[in-house]
Amino acid sequence: MSRRIPDRWFLLLALPLLLAVPGCAHTDPPPPPEVRAGRPDRGATLIAQYGCGSCHTIPGIDRANGLVGPPLTRFGSRSYIAGKLVNNADNLQHWITDPQAVVPGNAMPDLGVSPIDAQDIAAYLYTLD
Template structure:
């Protein structure tokens, strides 16, 4: 009783994920917005509109000095979004649009941000390198 036959498999998967993640630490490969169709100027305005700065510190956005979520300075150079999702402009837009779909149970709430606004916000975030 109490023995879970899947637990050794789960331990191996977790160890593998941790090892691959640790191997990427220190790398600062920019994801870059190549061929990305978001409007960074509009994205800056949308960040203020959706009040993203109430949780995040965001350079270039007046009053965006929240400390609930991580600071977003140089977010485009990070390897992962939320520590698990490969950083790319498309993934960033998906994350902004519906963070709970991307990583269920994470701390970022869904804000009801439509896809086109999420793409513009992501485009702005990639200017913060």
Template sequence: MKLPRRLWAFGAALGVLPAGVVTGCSSVSPPPPPQSHQGLPDRGAELISRYGCGSCHTIPGVNRADGLVGPPLTRFGARSYIAGELPNNADNLRRWISDPQSVEPGTAMPNLGVDTIDAQDIAAYLQSLD
């Protein structure tokens, strides 16, 4: 059976297409991640206990973190916003943890005197909850 010339050309083009697609994908480097994930999540969980965050929030994986005053922090890493004010990313979360009043004056979230390193580790733990 003899194939018409157009059909043969189409088939030949399809045969080459996968090789071109694979080659094209391997030569393009992936984009960088949208944010860096610095901090020590395990230490963050310990700090959450130490600072008493669980007296106001329910936080999975943290002992006695079953507070009902503030919002539950379940699946925090999958949320879009922090306190309805800031896009949820590591830098904004560190800012919120360190000085919530500067983000939302009058918020019920107290300023607990969390230093930069502790805020980074707490943020790393909360971002891991997705």
């Protein structure tokens, strides 16, 4: 004859596990990336000067309504850059200064963006979250 555990004992034993599982599944999202030394105000000006808006839609930039590249809305909340690089400051600056080195043959041209300009452009893009 098998011995059966009463249902109430089963519930008492299972309850702590049921309460613990949802806590394990929830993690807070990481903070948005940022460029600590960058100047977002200067970045916005540079985005206009380099003509980034001719290919991208970029909030806060006049006439930045291009449809060639992806819209850069909520850029700070994105996980990846160009589908290849984890979205962080170093990777974004690398992408901005030399996109062909990251994804050869992609549509983004090498615009000759200097490292300091890329830093400020990245700082602006990270305000878009």
